[in-house]
Amino acid sequence: MFVRNSWYIAAWGDELGQAPLARRILGEPVVLFRDKSGKAAAIADRCCHRGTPLSLGEVVESGLQCGYHGMVFDGAGRCVQIPGQDKIPASAFVPAYPVIERDHFIWIWMGEAAKADPARIIDASYHDDAGHWAERHDRLHIAGSYLLMIDNLMDLTHLGYVHRRTIGGNPSQHVNAKMETARTQTGVRFTRWMLNSPPPPTYVKAYGFKGRIDRWQEFEWVAPSNVLQWTGAKDAGTGAYEGNRAGGFQFKVFHGLTPETETSCHYYFATANGWAPENDAASDLFFRESRETFREDKNVVEQQQARLDEFGEDWLVNIVSDGTRVQMRRVLDGMLADERRTMAAE
């Protein structure tokens, strides 16, 4: 069961060129394509004539042409051409999904089209601000539920174990951090502050800190399926905790987890170098190391999913660090219940 009335990431904009792109989203096979003007569209990836995936076809002047018998569909899913036939039956259409391209993402709305308000799209406009945030991105397929990936991102106690060989460091080093968790209008956010603390070696190396620092890790889950990370440090006492995070060492990571099926998802991630955006080598290196880290998460979550597939979840035991997860599930359950209620009323 998925929250349908929400914007999900369907693809990176640069994944979609002249050829149509097949991708399963919320269980549905979808084909993305750009019309001749370059505008992205998304329709069901199955021709209403004989069922062939439309992604086998190609873009023509009036839309996407099926690669089997040549029927053409526009971005609204309407059949606009049938070779050798003038009349187009009213029943000749496929489902279409609202799509908006913004901040390097192609966002898709898999629910009721009338409710697809572009104002609800998450703001990632810093992706377009290369002068301050040097962005790099990629995508991983995860053979595990998007929920398990969200859980992973919102519980950092895994760092010392899953990422032992990459970013983990000493598992217990963050135990005394000041942790603030809050319900937001659109999800849950936590911030961990290590005020007036010695800078870790990688920070010193990257930025050249001379003395103690105020350091933060902020993760905001925007329900149902995205997590915005903002991590950094400034010289101690220079106002970061009070809200002025400008300057210093910092980066943002966008984690977009779009359900493919109930037990698999697409992981769209982008790193943004905010400490030296003009330094391409630093941006590249940071991106590559982050991607390695995410592959470690992928490995754990996929094996976790296999066990949950086999044994369910009833036997699992919560520990203290599951607080955020429990809170997130409650938010999600509320959204799903709302959606069911609305659908029943309509």
Add this chain to the structure above:
Amino acid sequence: MFVRNSWYIAAWGDELGQAPLARRILGEPVVLFRDKSGKAAAIADRCCHRGTPLSLGEVVESGLQCGYHGMVFDGAGRCVQIPGQDKIPASAFVPAYPVIERDHFIWIWMGEAAKADPARIIDASYHDDAGHWAERHDRLHIAGSYLLMIDNLMDLTHLGYVHRRTIGGNPSQHVNAKMETARTQTGVRFTRWMLNSPPPPTYVKAYGFKGRIDRWQEFEWVAPSNVLQWTGAKDAGTGAYEGNRAGGFQFKVFHGLTPETETSCHYYFATANGWAPENDAASDLFFRESRETFREDKNVVEQQQARLDEFGEDWLVNIVSDGTRVQMRRVLDGMLADERRTMAAE
């Protein structure tokens, strides 16, 4: 559900040497073998003793010997030998299937043996007439229903899309062809005539036409699972349309689609060069290019099958070119109903 009382192609004769050959046909695992005299036989590919595939065994004097404990079965499925045991239980037999080798094919009858009339086997005797028809053949496995392949062959509107890179040419070039579709005693046949038309470049190159031609494409579906194609051209007005197709540029293609399961089939195809049968290079080239074309069909049909597996067929919309398909399905439904009626009465 399959029409069982019909001859299906089980294999090419040259596929079956001294070793037994395993092949699933109409859902049943079958083993084909040649006895010591070279005569082909077909029995169930599962020993009645412990279930082992008999295709793991080898041919001995009295039949096919199981590779596990050495029981021997003759071509009628009877156990004729049990090592270390004189008495053979009456229950020791496996299902057997009538088989006839003819015209390079091994034909099999998966229904009631008493009804297996060899006179009902499709005539492909031109395969034995190398002086007029130079034959080449092969086999493809298709992860799609044989019905989808039949649909494909009997609706040429796909040529301009699926075979764009091979034989497709201009999708609209055939729109004004004269099309004759007819119910036959054993299926459906259509013939397209392009009378007094300019020869396509490949025809000119292959045959050296100087002027306009009368050109035909004939496809005959012989229910349930074979399609006979005869395509060619002669100088305009030299009698082809009236029935004299001798001479000129022409070829035949035998398309045999034998169900493996409900959603997969074996595609036996043979091309026959009828314009220059003595020209081996031409026969080889034409065969190889045809095979590439059939691989394009395979790709489309397999992806179509995946969608039909997931979504069924109720949502599909017929267009004008589906006429032949609808007619064929009606014929098939009639055959299946007849078979059910007969079985109920017996």
Add this chain to the structure above:
Amino acid sequence: MFVRNSWYIAAWGDELGQAPLARRILGEPVVLFRDKSGKAAAIADRCCHRGTPLSLGEVVESGLQCGYHGMVFDGAGRCVQIPGQDKIPASAFVPAYPVIERDHFIWIWMGEAAKADPARIIDASYHDDAGHWAERHDRLHIAGSYLLMIDNLMDLTHLGYVHRRTIGGNPSQHVNAKMETARTQTGVRFTRWMLNSPPPPTYVKAYGFKGRIDRWQEFEWVAPSNVLQWTGAKDAGTGAYEGNRAGGFQFKVFHGLTPETETSCHYYFATANGWAPENDAASDLFFRESRETFREDKNVVEQQQARLDEFGEDWLVNIVSDGTRVQMRRVLDGMLADERRTMAAE
């Protein structure tokens, strides 16, 4: 359905080093590990916190640490550490399985722990007697039920067919052997004697027999899942049949078949050179040839399993050589019924 109250082979001792070892046994994912003292333990391979396989983790001072959030479990399955949390909930444990390492095997008990009597472990102490029995071992995964492998081992009529290219020899050569089959306290044993018979060429080559020999093949099934083989020959009339098998040409093979699932198993096998234990080359060669033979069995049994999966067993016909198999199944059915009865009574 498996007999649970029995010792099964979980692994070869030398398969388990410092890293945990994942293995599915009787349908359950199990993780084997050695604590810091080297003692082997086995617990369920799924963390009770979030389900992650514990085999992704690593051994620490107090037990096996989950590779996701760092919980530690001891060999009894108790959670003994939760990072960042002092109190450990009583519900934080995973199933544990009694384990005993002996004779190169790690034995596991998947049933009621209270009944895990080490005295019931099969004696393979000759594995530790390198001076008389030079042991070599390995493991194969079999995509077939352990029952089919037991059937295979306890019915040697397959030798002439399955192992035609290896040890089979003439299928009929053993027909006149003296066969003694007996129910034992723990299973079924058969012994075949070829008294005062000419030695086969391989025996002459390996041992240098000059005249006739008394030759035996003994196979003992110890229910539910192991077969002990003892094969050899001595000069005729020197007492082998009367019980004195010392000297001469002989070897033992331990065949351990541990169910992985209902339709797959782990095959642990060990050969022991008892004729020239000091001859490493002979031991190695004999082991490698045996392994080839077992791969032939694997191939047949896996294909047999596929047929039984599809068609069941009701259509199968018993022959004379199935006597031992029928007897074994009766023993097993009795054990399973006993276990059900006991569980119902408790």
